[in-house]
Amino acid sequence: MGNNVTIIGFDADDTLWHNERFFRLTQDRFTALLADHAAPDDLARRLLDAERRNLGHYGYGIKGFVLSMIETAIEVTDGRVPAGVIAELMAAGREMLAHPIELLPDARAAVEAAAQTHRVVLITKGDLLDQERKLAQSGLGELFHGVEIVSEKTPAVYRRIFERHGDGADRAMMVGNSMRSDVVPSIEAGGWGVHVPHDLVWEIERAATPAHSPRFREIEGLAQLPELIAEIG
Missing domain, CATH: 1.10.150.240 (Putative phosphatase; domain 2)
Known part of the structure; x- marks a missing residue:
């Protein structure tokens, strides 16, 4: 590791x-x-x-x-x-x-690869029952060391999760499509924020790109994640 x-x-x-x-x-x-x-x-x-x-x-x-x-x-x-x-x-x-769950390209492979070398945690927000249903249908549940369904994603929430499941935010990476919820607050908590763009973005999830942060990265898709993880360490 x-x-x-x-x-x-x-x-x-x-x-x-x-x-x-x-x-x-x-x-x-x-x-x-x-x-x-x-x-x-x-x-x-x-x-x-x-x-x-x-x-x-x-x-x-x-x-x-x-x-x-x-x-x-x-x-x-x-x-x-x-x-x-x-x-x-x-x-x-x-x-x-x-509605049945439809995985995005390379989703399973990316989580499997990350789980071989790091602790992986699913961090999602929304309705508890619906998120549990989607995770169960996805077939990815057994790959995660932990699952956190939260009401909001803030720097404080990320700090608590990364302390609970890992070695703190400074040794953590968050991967997601939302600049507002996944990338920016993870960086503000002291971790890395990896943006994986999606064609459709809910207006409420938009935020300015933290382009000047040394802990910001953007990849075109999850297929590029294993290489990025290896690069960062």
């Missing part, structure tokens, strides 16, 4: 398996249902505003998304949204919660 990094954290959604694209498909359905009441851009803005407002109440995940869609539908129809529309939105949420 290298003298530098001894523990590697992996994000789950849109790092190891697809997630955001199912939200986008449901949002398209939401837009079609309310097409007579608001233009697509206006509806998207209102929904995003509702999601931001509701994060502190519902947290991250599908259930909060569905409640935010319902709230927005009530708002744009001045309280006259048909019950059938609400029923369709709830059905869409149930479909999302039942």
Whole structure:
């Protein structure tokens, strides 16, 4: 094991398996249902505003998304949204919660390779039951030395996790697609932050790239992770 990094954290959604694209498909359905009441851009803005407002109440995940869609539908129809529309939105949420997991390219190989030389921990946020379901379906669960499902990813959270499972944040690396949740707070905690870009990024997960940090790295895909781990140590 290298003298530098001894523990590697992996994000789950849109790092190891697809997630955001199912939200986008449901949002398209939401837009079609309310097409007579608001233009697509206006509806998207209102929904995003509702999601931001509701994060502190519902947290991250599908259930909060569905409640935010319902709230927005009530708002744009001045309280006259048909019950059938609400029923369709709830059905869409149930479909999302039942959707099979689809691993991203090289996800299993990357975790397997990392686990051969380092302690690996899954660090994800969102609804507990849904995240547990996705991990179980992914078939990756047995590869991790630990699993942490948290309500928010902050520097303090990363410090606690890396202390609990490893040798502290200064000897830790976090791998993920979200600059805001995976990369920046890990670096601020004292660890490495490795960005694996994904084509679809939820607006709330955007943040400035910490390009000047010596502990920031970006790779095109998970196939490049083993080489980066070997380079860093």
